[in-house]
Amino acid sequence: MNILPWDFPPPSPLTPQISLGPWKSGLSAPPSTALYRGLGGEFEGRAGDPRSPGPPLKSPFPHPIRIGTRGSVLALAQARWVQAQITGRYPDCPVELVIIKTTGDRLKDVPLAEVGGKGLFIKEIEEALMAGQVDLAVHSLKDMPAAVPEGLKLGAVPPREDWRDAFISSRYDSLGEIPAGGRVGTGSLRRRVQILHLRPDLEVVPLRGNVDTRLKKMESLNLDALILAAAGLARLGLSHLARRFLAETEMLPAVAQGALGLEVRDRDHRLGEFIAFLDDPPSRAAVTAERGFLARLEGGCVVPVAALGRMEGSSLTLKALISDLQGERLLKDTLAGPLEEAESLGRLLAERLLDRGGREILAHIWGRPL
Numbered sequence: 440m441n442i443l444p445w446d447f448p449p450p451s452p453l454t455p456q457i458s459l460g461p462w463k464s465g466l467s468a469p470p471s472t473a474l475y476r477g478l479g480g481e482f483e484g485r486a487g488d489p490r491s492p493g494p495p496l497k498s499p500f501p502h503p504i505r506i507g508t509r510g511s512v513l514a515l516a517q518a519r520w521v522q523a524q525i526t527g528r529y530p531d532c533p534v535e536l537v538i539i540k541t542t543g544d545r546l547k548d549v550p551l552a553e554v555g556g557k558g559l560f561i562k563e564i565e566e567a568l569m570a571g572q573v574d575l576a577v578h579s580l581k582d583m584p585a586a587v588p589e590g591l592k593l594g595a596v597p598p599r600e601d602w603r604d605a606f607i608s609s610r611y612d613s614l615g616e617i618p619a620g621g622r623v624g625t626g627s628l629r630r631r632v633q634i635l636h637l638r639p640d641l642e643v644v645p646l647r648g649n650v651d652t653r654l655k656k657m658e659s660l661n662l663d664a665l666i667l668a669a670a671g672l673a674r675l676g677l678s679h680l681a682r683r684f685l686a687e688t689e690m691l692p693a694v695a696q697g698a699l700g701l702e703v704r705d706r707d708h709r710l711g712e713f714i715a716f717l718d719d720p721p722s723r724a725a726v727t728a729e730r731g732f733l734a735r736l737e738g739g740c741v742v743p744v745a746a747l748g749r750m751e752g753s754s755l756t757l758k759a760l761i762s763d764l765q766g767e768r769l770l771k772d773t774l775a776g777p778l779e780e781a782e783s784l785g786r787l788l789a790e791r792l793l794d795r796g797g798r799e800i801l802a803h804i805w806g807r808p809l
Contacts, residue, residue: 493716498532499709507564507573510538511649516674517699518577521597524717537573539564543582558584561702565591568702574710580700580726581693585734587702594703594711595718596726600670602697602747604630604690605681607657608664612682614638614689621663624656628764630666632743633690635766650675666690670697691745691760691771694729698722721750724781728757731785736761736797742804746788748781755781759788761797764804770797 504525508518515536522534543559560582567573569590580596587593611617619640625631631643644662646653650671657665666685672678701717703710725748732746743766746759754775762769770792776784793801793809801809 493528495530496528498529499713500532503533503535504575504710504713505535505537505573507537507539507567507576509541509544509560509564511544512651513649513671513675514577514579517579520674521575521577521699521701521717524597525714528716529713537567539567539573558582565702568704574703574707575714576702578700578702580695580698583695583700583702585694585730590705591702592705592711593700595701595714596723597699597701597717598719599722599725600673600697600699601684602692603669603684603686604692605667605669605672605678606664606683606685607654607667607680608682610663614641614664614685617641617663622661623664623666624653624660624662625666626653627666627693628741628743629693629745630690632762632764632766632769633745633760634666636762636769637689639766650677654680668692668696687747687758691758692747694733694744694746695726698726721778724755724778725749727781728755728785729759731782732757732759732789733785734782735786735789736793736801737805737809742801746785748785750778751775754778755784757784757788759785759792761792761800763800768796768800770795770800 506518506522508514515538518536522536525532525534541560541563561576561578564573564576564578565588568576569588575594583593606613608617611621614623614634614637617623617638620642622642622644623634624644624646625634626646626648631645634641634643644660646656646665648656650667653665653667656662669678669681669684672680701714703714728748729746733744736742736744743762743764744760746757748755748757750756755778756773756775758771758773760769760771772788772792772795774784774788774791776787789797798809
């Protein structure tokens with residue numbers, strides 16, 4: 440395990456230096472604020488903006504809080520955001536970032552579906568957490584398997600960022616404008632099947648790597664477009680690269696896309712209370728339903744599934760899909776239920792899709808009955 444302790448001062452704001460390539464000039468920047476219809480209703484601003492941390496409090500810990508994180512620019516942006524929220528709430532509490540290299544970081548050129556998918560980007564961080572080498576782990580929640588290891592728990596889910604996928608191109612304004620035979624890059628099986636379902640005449644090119652790497656590959660591989668997560672672009676200050684953001688009718692997101700997961704040891708009750716102010720109940724309810732759906736399907740990066748939970752009034756609405764690997768047979772359904780039954784809602788929707796043909800699709804992918 441490769442662990443390097445870095446102690447960063449809270450940035451304000453974080454602006455990573457990323458090479459954008461010569462094609463950037465063809466893209467237009469959107470307004471700095473926009474109207475979002477998110478989990479908590481409509482609001483102006485960017486989804487996931489930090490809430491007021493409340494009055495400063497005294498830290499109950501005599502030692503620094505160590506946050507385990509990957510070392511990518513995006514992972515550090517996310518961990519630094521959590522670091523800034525904690526130091527804003529507890530000014531006398533030092534917070535250190537401990538960078539941990541994961542299996543997913545080492546296997547940069549292998550499609551995730553071929554090496555196990557979910558869990559590759561968090562396994563070593565969870566091991567460090569269980570060993571007491573870090574106190575808290577910050578993950579992109581979509582990277583976390585539905586089952587949390589024994590002894591650990593999801594301590595907080597902060598306000599969710601934009602859950603949509605972003606369409607990036609120097610040539611076209613939408614998927615519909617790309618001519619037959621055009622090439623679109625993505626590292627996601629979920630995105631691949633939805634693109635092919637909408638446009639079976641396109642070629643989907645598998646891509647891995649961070650945002651900078653994928654942008655460079657778009658040029659070097661002569662791709663017509665990239666599909667990336669809007670949340671990652673927002674956290675890196677790169678939302679202006681998107682030609683447009685794909686609606687849920689075009690592209691359902693990955694389970695928990697745009698959400699952060701703050702993982703702690705189950706026995707560390709005081710630390711759980713310490714970070715409780717970061718938890719956003721509507722965001723947690725939405726991702727709990729999505730993760731319940733994933734858990735029933737035994738899903739991961741090797742299975743093309745998607746889900747999106749959203750608050751509508753006092754209830755939670757969940758939309759989800761299951762697809763075959765070619766995007767030819769794509770099943771969708773929607774279900775609504777009480778907020779407090781979020782996980783059961785996800786499992787019930789999974790059962791409905793399984794009964795409509797999803798069981799046959801997934802059995803073929805897994806090579807065994809589901």
